[in-house]
Amino acid sequence: MSYLPQNTSLGQLEILEVYEFYDRPLLFACCNRANTYYLVVLVQEVDEADVWLYVATSPKRLQHIRSGGIDLHDAFAETEDGISYIVTQPHNEVQSKIEVVSSGDINPAWLPYPQEYLNLPTETLPELDSVERRAVQTQRIHTKLHLTFRDMMRTEAPVEALGQALVNFQKLVRATGDYVLGREGSRGKTPEPIALATELSLVGAGSGSFEVVLAEVEKTPQPNLPGLSILEAALVEVTNLIKDTGDPSQFSERIKDYQPRLTSRYLDLLKVLRRHVTETTISWASPDQEQHGTAELKPLAIESAISYLEDVEKVDHDIVIVTGEFIGGNSRTQRFEIATEAERFVGTVEGIDPDKYNPTIGSKYEARIRKIIKQRAASEEPTVDYELLKLRLIE
């Protein structure tokens, strides 16, 4: 005597997963040895037998049912091949009875109510090969981004969020390539050779929440990076940066020499991840199997790094002595504006007794001015403020 029908046209069945259980399975998925999948629900209990509704379902459809893409009502009512099986399973030893019916003829009272979803996290893409294996197979550096997007039950990713994550990751790698080469300055377009050497191409997507695999587009040897290509060096740095993100002191130490463009790119990536993703892991490998790395970003680390990058700023001071025309400001506002032939200085008055600060508009003065240059870690352009320290009338 068996819970599942035996010796029937449904084949030799085994239960794959139970979705509703009350003393015994009531709603479940099973399959036979020929890998035909069925979704099954108990529709009637009578003293002598249980009556079950079986519907055949493809694996893809079962994934969607399981992950909440299709409600249970439609799973039974709108079958893929229009056929359902009513299986009467006696409690005694008598053989099960199977009736093949059109799915449209099923008693509606037997069906799950509409809008009932299973909503179980489900891998709907195949698992990817490791980056190490792919790198060796293709002789290209491979990088895998593992992203757990918020509120996704299937191995899917919202296009905009995924696009932003990939674009910002590419920009980060490119900026890091620039940095590891020790190129002076952060302004202007990244030189073409560096951009090419750090360019990544999407070569696959797979399960594990959502994974994308990126591979180098072009191999570019770089003489002044011993044993490493630009991309390898960039990925080493990116991996270390991500690892250090979890430790505030290590993070600040690492980025203190970064060009503003690099920190700006990292900040952009972090903001995208904070908005859309709950977990991020980056792993990469080189074909030679010597170079590889992996690093994980947790939400708290992302939050802390963003706060740091948006707050910290470097400040430099410089004293300049200029001669020019006083064109604005007064003792009431404690502000000044002096124009020389080449420049205009606008700012606040510091270190001058307010009662003695009585400049005349249009007169020429020699001014001692403190120039304050502030550079935020994640900003490409510094800000400059001026403070008037001393003013001497010339004419």
Added chain:
Amino acid sequence: MTWPDHFPENCPPEEAIPASGLVYRLLKDDHIQPWDFLSHRERFPNKNFFLPECQVCGLSVYLDIEGVRKMQRRVSSMRGKKLCYGTLTPEMGAMKPTGHEISHRTWWPTKECDRSAPFSLVKAPAEI
């Protein structure tokens, strides 16, 4: 505390905790009877359930009515059944969350306990 003779070894499982708290269970008819508190193994001693034996020796209970209602929305054969409620105590056995539904528990009653004793009929209809 002793367990019914038909329980397999290591049943209830180690991670099960002493039974406690208010629980709900469905009834066959409109009144509580001992049959309602028989496990499927006790009802069908020779049936192959294709499940771990310990699981079918237990009784399903829910911690809240919404869990019952959700199951009834999905499984038509469970609709229309009456519901009873009762408060379990540690002397009555052990329980453990099982299945995907967060309010579902499997209760393994002890050999000695009068299973239906603490239960009363829920007067409001259980149907959804």
